[in-house]
Amino acid sequence: xxxxxxxxKSAVRVDGKVKITGAAxxxxxxxxGPGLLYAAIVESPHAYARIKKIDPSAALKLEGVxxxxxxxEFPYRFGLYMHDRYVFAQDHxxxxxxxxxAVIARTPELAKKAAxxxxxxxxxxxxxxxxxxxxxxxxxxxxxxxxKYQHVPWFFPEKDTNIAHFRKVRKGEPLKGFEDADEVFExxxxxxxxxxxxxxxxxxxxxxxHSRRLTVWAASQSPHxxxxxxxxALAPLGITHNDVRVIAPFVGGGFGGKAGxxxxxxxxxxxxxxxxxxxxxLWSRAQEFYNTYQRQGVVAKMRxxxxxxxxxxxxxxxxxxxxxxxxxxGANVVNAAGLSAxxxxxxxxxxxxxxxxxxNLPPGGPYRGFGYSEFLFGLESLFNEVAKKLGLDPVEFxxxxxxxxxxxxxxxxxxxxxxxxxxxxxxxxxxxxxxxRVSSDPKKAIGKGFSLFWKAPAMPPNAASTAFLxxxxxxxxxxxVSAMEIGQGFLTVMAQxxxxxxxxxxxxxxxxxPDTDRNPYEWQTVASHITWSTGNAVKNAAxxxxxxxxxxxxxxxxxxxxxxxxxxxKVKSREDAAFALPLRDFVINGIMMKDGTFRGGPVVxxxxxxxxxxxxxxxPKTSQGGKPNxxxxxxxxxxxxxxxxxxxxxxxxxxxxxxxxxxVLNPELLKGQVTGGMLQGLATVLYEEMRFDDKxxxxxxxxxxxxxxxxxxxxxxxxxxxxxxxxxDGPFGARGVGEHTMIPAAPIIANAIEDALGxxxxxxxxxxxxxxxxxxxxxxxxxxxx
Amino acid sequence: MKKTxxxxxxxxxxxxxxxxxxxxxxxxxxxxxxxxxxxxxxxGDCGTCSVLVNGRTLRSCLMLAVEIDGAAVTTIExxxxxxxMSPLQKTFHERNAFQCGFCAPGMILSATxxxxxxxEPTRDEVKEGLAGNLCRCTGYTPIIxxxxxxxxxxxxxx
Ligand code: FES
Ligand code: FES
Numbered sequence: 030x031x032x033x034x035x036x037x038k039s040a041v042r043v044d045g046k047v048k049i050t051g052a053a054x055x056x057x058x059x060x061x062g063p064g065l066l067y068a069a070i071v072e073s074p075h076a077y078a079r080i081k082k083i084d085p086s087a088a089l090k091l092e093g094v095x096x097x098x099x100x101x102e103f104p105y106r107f108g109l110y111m112h113d114r115y116v117f118a119q120d121h122x123x124x125x126x127x128x129x130x131a132v133i134a135r136t137p138e139l140a141k142k143a144a145x146x147x148x149x150x151x152x153x154x155x156x157x158x159x160x161x162x163x164x165x166x167x168x169x170x171x172x173x174x175x176x177k178y179q180h181v182p183w184f185f186p187e188k189d190t191n192i193a194h195f196r197k198v199r200k201g202e203p204l205k206g207f208e209d210a211d212e213v214f215e216x217x218x219x220x221x222x223x224x225x226x227x228x229x230x231x232x233x234x235x236x237x238x239h240s241r242r243l244t245v246w247a248a249s250q251s252p253h254x255x256x257x258x259x260x261x262a263l264a265p266l267g268i269t270h271n272d273v274r275v276i277a278p279f280v281g282g283g284f285g286g287k288a289g290x291x292x293x294x295x296x297x298x299x300x301x302x303x304x305x306x307x308x309x310x311l312w313s314r315a316q317e318f319y320n321t322y323q324r325q326g327v328v329a330k331m332r333x334x335x336x337x338x339x340x341x342x343x344x345x346x347x348x349x350x351x352x353x354x355x356x357x358x359g360a361n362v363v364n365a366a367g368l369s370a371x372x373x374x375x376x377x378x379x380x381x382x383x384x385x386x387x388x389n390l391p392p393g394g395p396y397r398g399f400g401y402s403e404f405l406f407g408l409e410s411l412f413n414e415v416a417k418k419l420g421l422d423p424v425e426f427x428x429x430x431x432x433x434x435x436x437x438x439x440x441x442x443x444x445x446x447x448x449x450x451x452x453x454x455x456x457x458x459x460x461x462x463x464x465x466r467v468s469s470d471p472k473k474a475i476g477k478g479f480s481l482f483w484k485a486p487a488m489p490p491n492a493a494s495t496a497f498l499x500x501x502x503x504x505x506x507x508x509x510v511s512a513m514e515i516g517q518g519f520l521t522v523m524a525q526x527x528x529x530x531x532x533x534x535x536x537x538x539x540x541x542x543p544d545t546d547r548n549p550y551e552w553q554t555v556a557s558h559i560t561w562s563t564g565n566a567v568k569n570a571a572x573x574x575x576x577x578x579x580x581x582x583x584x585x586x587x588x589x590x591x592x593x594x595x596x597x598x599k600v601k602s603r604e605d606a607a608f609a610l611p612l613r614d615f616v617i618n619g620i621m622m623k624d625g626t627f628r629g630g631p632v633v634x635x636x637x638x639x640x641x642x643x644x645x646x647x648x649p650k651t652s653q654g655g656k657p658n659x660x661x662x663x664x665x666x667x668x669x670x671x672x673x674x675x676x677x678x679x680x681x682x683x684x685x686x687x688x689x690x691x692x693v694l695n696p697e698l699l700k701g702q703v704t705g706g707m708l709q710g711l712a713t714v715l716y717e718e719m720r721f722d723d724k725x726x727x728x729x730x731x732x733x734x735x736x737x738x739x740x741x742x743x744x745x746x747x748x749x750x751x752x753x754x755x756x757x758d759g760p761f762g763a764r765g766v767g768e769h770t771m772i773p774a775a776p777i778i779a780n781a782i783e784d785a786l787g788x789x790x791x792x793x794x795x796x797x798x799x800x801x802x803x804x805x806x807x808x809x810x811x812x813x814x815x
Numbered sequence: 816m817k818k819t820x821x822x823x824x825x826x827x828x829x830x831x832x833x834x835x836x837x838x839x840x841x842x843x844x845x846x847x848x849x850x851x852x853x854x855x856x857x858x859g860d861c862g863t864c865s866v867l868v869n870g871r872t873l874r875s876c877l878m879l880a881v882e883i884d885g886a887a888v889t890t891i892e893x894x895x896x897x898x899x900m901s902p903l904q905k906t907f908h909e910r911n912a913f914q915c916g917f918c919a920p921g922m923i924l925s926a927t928x929x930x931x932x933x934x935e936p937t938r939d940e941v942k943e944g945l946a947g948n949l950c951r952c953t954g955y956t957p958i959i960x961x962x963x964x965x966x967x968x969x970x971x972x973x
Contacts, residue, residue: 048919049891049908225951229915281915281916705951705952707954737949740943740948743956
């Protein structure tokens with residue numbers, strides 16, 4: 030392995046000082062002057078209703094109200110992967126909280142007050158609130174026009190149903206696989222909806238100036254995708270990509286929630302109705318819960334065929350996703366999960382149906398893990414049950430079936446380099462697998478849980494990244510990219526990559542958040558793909574700049590290009606140890622020749638990366654034939670818990686997460702992903718849950734009722750283990766890892782509870798009450814049996 | 816109706832006319848341009864709006880501006896001295912104790928108060944002291960470690 034100076038070291042965050050001094054500006058911190066207007070939203074109180082009439086007259090009478098805007102002004106359908114949503118509800122409102130109209134006023138208070146005065150007449154319809162109802166014959170159609178919707182070629186909606194997308198994966202001969210099995214096990218697991226809970230809510234400010242230029246400042250993971258969708262959605266107004274500019278300041282947490290376009294379309298659209306004045310739309314915490322993307326719920330029905338020795342012969346996975354009222358983004362979660370719903374196992378015969386179902390609940394969408402956490406809960410729970418019934422050790426069962434490099438994936442391609450087996454060994458050793466600890470307190474039971482995990486970036490095959498890199502007089506560097514720093518440390522890692530190539534320390538490299546006018550194209554900051562993809566683009570830009578530097582020196586000073594290299598901010602020569610030309614001497618001004626002329630000049634590098642091998646085209650009946658996933662990152666995780674035999678309360682002495690993310694570029698930042706992602710995952714299994722009433726109203730749209738972890742809820746010890754099997758096409762061998770750290774959390778807990786208490790809980794979250802109840806039921810059952 | 820209040824903000828004397836219903840967080844952000852206290856929930860749940868009032872962290876989203884009449888208010892802008900970051904700020908920076916950074920100002924103010932009250936807290940005391948500040952990114956472990964490290968270091972200095 031090559032020796033690196035900056036790669037693999039824990040460089041301190043380049044965005045550290047600005048954040049820790051309070052100087053970092055998030056969208057709500059930006060100043061827009063006295064002309065700033067504020068919008069408040071008129072929301073549907075019904076999960077499904079026909080909008081009969083909207084009467085804004087009372088609102089318009091208030092002094093300081095500038096405008097009331099309704100769906101009439103924007104009768105356009107748009108969306109990321111499927112055009113199934115609108116700026117404002119048109120004739121139907123499809124979830125509680127959906128935007129039906131907006132009031133623009135001179136102060137936020139006034140806008141809110143006026144929004145209450147907008148009178149909307151509804152004809153209330155019976156809502157469809159779960160997948161079973163939605164799939165029943167004769168169920169009300171939530172999108173009767175579905176058959177007409179434009180969508181990407183890899184979606185398969187079924188018209189005149191509530192099925193927005195149906196992903197089928199067929200590998201091998203599933204029927205035969207089940208015939209060959211010694212035993213077949215089946216079960217159903219359910220996962221509710223979850224909220225991202227970034228501490229910063231969504232916010233956006235739009236300005237449509239008098240030159241018809243539309244600028245949107247947004248808390249965003251996807252500035253270029255937003256520009257594209259704004260231009261597409263507002264094209265009927267004559268707005269083009271060239272007119273739209275998206276500026277993304279720092280973001281206070283993303284987790285997928287700020288990907289794509291959600292409420293930002295409101296700022297963009299409303300701005301066009303008040304030309305010349307900026308309009309701010311800022312979500313309250315409650316709106317953040319009920320009107321942004323949510324993590325979709327799923328009902329997972331599974332069948333597993335196994336040999337007595339534990340070899341898996343076949344898997345059937347039927348995943349029914351509660352995707353909500355609009356699925357323009359969420360359907361791709363369904364798609365991605367469907368392609369990978371075997372988990373990291375080498376299963377010869379596979380039958381997967383991943384079904385995206387419309388319901389009258391808020392739109393589902395991307396959430397860290399992108400569907401993988403959801404199916405893994407059931408799958409890895411079932412694996413434990415199966416191992417137990419076969420009398421096999423659960424880790425041994427997994428070891429036996431775990432995927433290896435070169436194994437055939439569900440869609441036919443080959444598995445990339447993978448240290449999965451090494452992760453299994455290391456994690457098992459770290460958690461002392463096989464050794465049972467007994468609590469000194471008879472009221473407490475101790476249990477251990479184990480799970481594997483994997484995930485691939487879910488992205489269009491042509492998702493590309495680009496980078497510009499420019500030198501300054503002092504040989505400091507600015508890198509321009511359009512991926513987002515959402516906390517993961519992206520800016521720092523990009524600085525490290527350029528530093529390594531150019532011999533300039535990361536502390537002299539500035540990488541800042543994007544502006545689509547200035548920074549080159551990036552698809553989106555999602556899918557744990559930017560370290561890999563944008564990293565490659567930055568590396569290419571740095572290589573481009575380095576080539577310019579060495580060529581200039583070679584040309585001006587008559588030295589062989591091959592003999593030259595950069596180190597410590599200087600160009601040096603392998604042939605002449607005394608030669609050391611500081612970069613700052615020429616990266617802007619060039620090198621002066623004897624006759625007073627100059628060679629070289631300002632060094633500007635450009636880099637691009639596009640995975641030219643990827644393709645989403647495959648046989649719709651089997652998913653065979655394409656290469657939808659660029660690579661999988663895999664790992665294993667284990668936990669030890671101590672649970673109270675009466676109350677079901679859980680304490681976590683130790684969690685271990687072993688992951689092979691290829692070359693680790695910055696260990697400290699990666700550890701941060703582990704501690705953060707793991708706690709986020711543990712919360713989804715232990716207590717978080719979005720609860721809706723029978724009218725489709727969210728019951729816990731605040732942090733008092735939707736509890737997220739505090740410092741008190743941290744496990745005693747979190748042990749990260751990094752295994753480094755390099756990714757051949759990754760920058761310095763890296764591949765993605767941001768989402769993976771939360772994916773195994775649910776099954777390790779579920780399996781540890783079963784290990785400790787002998788009860789298997791098949792629905793998330795596994796709250797203390799649920800455990801206590803299950804224990805009571807088990808005790809009652811035992812009594813009956815006696 | 817409006818009342819003139821006098822207070823110090825990060826060591827500087829300030830006075831301003833406020834309405835009786837004016838919220839402290841809004842006054843700081845919208846009228847004085849101090850943007851480091853953030854609004855994460857507007858109902859006392861998240862702690863991102865924390866400011867130090869006479870050395871105690873309070874949630875400025877729940878306070879009226881009139882309540883700080885005569886008080887000393889500190890936000891994170893006021894923690895450093897002579898252009899140097901405070902030891903907590905420095906350690907948070909070095910130890911990657913924040914990611915998106917949105918919670919960081921409030922978190923550091925809470926930690927500042929905690930160490931002022933209890934210079935050598937146990938791990939559990941640190942957890943308790945920070946339990947009112949939500950962070951969705953870090954999983955808290957690096958934050959708790961950073962606070963303990965600062966307390967250890969200042970203990971050594973004695
Ligand atoms: S904004 Fe004040 S506690 Fe959340
Ligand atoms: S660093 Fe993002 S909320 Fe704490």
